[in-house]
Amino acid sequence: MSMTSTLSQARTPATWQDYVRLLKPRVMSLVIFTAFTGMIAADAPIHPLLGAVAILCIAVGAGASAALNMWYDADIDAKMRRTRSRPVPAGRVQGSDALALGVVLSLFSVMFMGMAVGWLAAGLLAFTIFFYAVVYTMWLKRSTAQNIVIGGLAGALPPAIGWAAAAGTAPLDAWLLVAIIFFWTPPHFWALSLYTSEDYEKAGVPMLPVVAGAAETRKQIFLYSLLLVPICIAPALTGLGGGLYLAVSAVGGAVFLVLAWRVLRSKAGDAAKVRNDDGLYDVKAGAKDARNLFAFSILYLTLLFASILAERLMGLPGLV
Template sequence: MSLAHDDHLDAPTLTGPGPSLAGVEDFVALLKPRVMSLVIFTALVGLVAAPGGLHPVLGAIALLCVAVGAGASGALNMWWDADIDAVMTRTQNRPIPAGRVAPGEALGFGLLLSGVSVMLLGLATNWLAGGLLAFTIFFYVVVYTMWLKRWTPQNIVIGGLAGALPPMIGWAAATGTVGLESATLVAIIFMWTPPHFWALALIKSEDYARAGVPMLPVVAGEDETRWQILLYSLALAPLGVLPAAIGLGGWAYLTLSSVAGLAFVGFAWRVYRLREGVPARRAAGKLFAYSLFYLTALFATILIEKSFGVAALTAPFDGWM
């Protein structure tokens, strides 16, 4: 099944309706601060969990660069998706469709922040970290936003790599390498992304259909989406425990990740079982909310254990690359 797109959904315009009415808060909104906060947090965990550590000042600069890079991605995403945002009820009040920021302003803002964040991170830490940040911005803006989002229901699956890379950037900033440990953190976020966003897509499927975005519930149907959510959740639960086996987590992490993973599967099973009406929407909403708690709890436990020097269950692997 394919979706036909109206001409006005093909690409954004670079001209605004008139002089900019933007305030500081509108440019802050372009950065998607709620998404940015999760990016900063997971990058911090990668930074702290890495062996050897990084000088606090350089660590703060690295996190600032990751934050600015994430914000740049958000601004460029809003520039390209302004036509979609204008159609969807949950995004109609974003700065561009609401007419407070001209598209050209958002484009310039995003490009400027992208360049500054990558250059500063490379100069302050190393160019592997800077390169990973540049790749993350490119992947989110070009591969996901400009291509996958409007082309395939697997947009979230493939595009989720961009949101999964921040802990690897933090690890690379501290070590100059990419290790199995940071790759495991990336894999957890990558596997977590589809059930997290598909739960929201079940609730907002009419919005996505109206905007012509081929999200899985729109293209394959809600029943298939529920089945995919359950499959990904079953794969995520054991993957979430893996850090305890490779030197990233102690007993607290092992216990929490095991229990939290089983609970994740339980929420996903409820979404799979309830198919109609208000109970089905509530089940999807609860999974969406719990998924945020799940990822935060896992990464927070690693952060706390590493910060307080809690011994890992196994000796860490040597980094590679």
């Protein structure tokens, strides 16, 4: 039986939980968090109802992108341990249903955002959905080892969308928040790919460890980390962040660099089949440095945005 026919035959009836999984709720939660931070950081009056509508549209748009991604990547997902249990490759949801859901949610989120909140925010949301579903998923992911670098723009844009929803503009500070996520994405995902490279190789996805090798990947992780930390500190120099933010970005950045240096000096990714099971964190000794950086990168990004959010909600002044 071919892969196509296997994917098209539902093994078990779909449940509502399967359709929720199509929307990648864990990724959606990060999108909502960063978009909300951008909205609050804008310091612009927005009616609470319109703010809620904006966040809803951003969340729905993120879910639409995820559904389109799962529809198109079902063949790849079926070959990878980390993704083979997703609803489409597992046969619980038809690919055509995932496609329809993604298209409908995309149109709804963009049009509702434009009519209720503003067309700048709606345009940025539409661009984000298109970039992730078409440019990244359909082109970059299968064609270049720079897929994560370029494609990371889609995941970086929510703060600017939230800012535009509140203020109707997207100034430099909004794009600083975008830049933080953009430069955070390569070391974050490449650290993960160092101990999942056999999955990507099996699926034919040209992730950097597969194309350039583990040593080059470790080098690129460290170089991007050197770029990331000053960018994370920059909002404290523009007035976007205050003393709390400066402390979090500087101390957290130092830890990030130490962990990236350990990855550079390690043998992470050199040994074949470093994964023990389907989990993201249960790895063999050789990959622990990559695992530690991957885990801390999530904490670092969360603390950066949480500190800006806390400062704005508490009315704490910026440093400039």
